[in-house]
Amino acid sequence: MADLDLAQLFAEMATNLDQQPTVDEALEETVRMAVEAVGSADHAGVSWCVRRREVDTPYATTSLVKELDRIQYELDEGPSLEAFEEGVATLVRDTSTDERFPRYSAAALERGVRSVLSCALSSPRRTIGALNFYAMHPDAFDDYGVELAKIYASHASIVLANRSLEQDLQVAVDTRGTIGQAMGILIERHRISPKNAFDMLVRGSQQSNMKLRDLAAHIVDTGLDPSAV
Incomplete structure (x- = not known):
């Protein structure tokens, strides 16, 4: 050729x-x-x-x-x-x-x-x-x-x-947005600070053995607290 x-x-x-x-x-x-x-x-x-x-x-x-x-x-x-x-x-x-x-x-x-x-x-x-x-x-x-x-x-x-x-960056952006939505739900529901809401997510992730982004998505979809997952 x-x-x-x-x-x-x-x-x-x-x-x-x-x-x-x-x-x-x-x-x-x-x-x-x-x-x-x-x-x-x-x-x-x-x-x-x-x-x-x-x-x-x-x-x-x-x-x-x-x-x-x-x-x-x-x-x-x-x-x-x-x-x-x-x-x-x-x-x-x-x-x-x-x-x-x-x-x-x-x-x-x-x-x-x-x-x-x-x-x-x-x-x-x-x-x-x-x-x-x-x-x-x-x-x-x-x-x-x-x-x-x-x-x-x-x-x-x-x-x-x-x-x-490009895909990794998009996943990171999507993940950050989902975690932010989950934190917003917890902040409004429990009248807590963003730091405490994030701490709740981290504890829930450890206790449920779920990745943080997966737990956040579950909370956004279902409205459940991390402790209930």
Whole structure:
């Protein structure tokens, strides 16, 4: 593929991802376009960091990818985990001969997957996941294919990191507003100060083992006091 065609492909990809209304839809579109961008891949999926070291596979082109990722997480070994933890691209040329991830490679080989390429999805502050490519024949990803996948992952990372930040900020704003509404209910009902209302919420959160934002939302919806939850 000519350099000009590649540049146009990545520009269109970034625009398409940026137009997705939510992070989930952007992740889904990332996976869909990945196989098209890296033609030597038969399947693709994304490993996404849910919180700290907890990793999930929210989207994949087939159930086979999700199954292999689940096995990888359970075994705590595999290319996407290495890519995620090290912030690199990890290539398994042939699962029948790979010695770095013996149990994972054996599971992949048993299911007909012979090559795996995992590319870190990195933001300026941290690695947010990994984009994973799978092929049913060995040595599917040559040097050009690896570089192509890395460029695609790099472009996708920028968009996904921005969308994730936007979503986190929106959640923070929504959470703050909900807690404020719950405090307002308690202030009016008990004729107490904002500090005492917040303290009531904190005690109720601890006693009910609910997150503060969830307890606040419950109070706004039901009108119940924290002690009654």
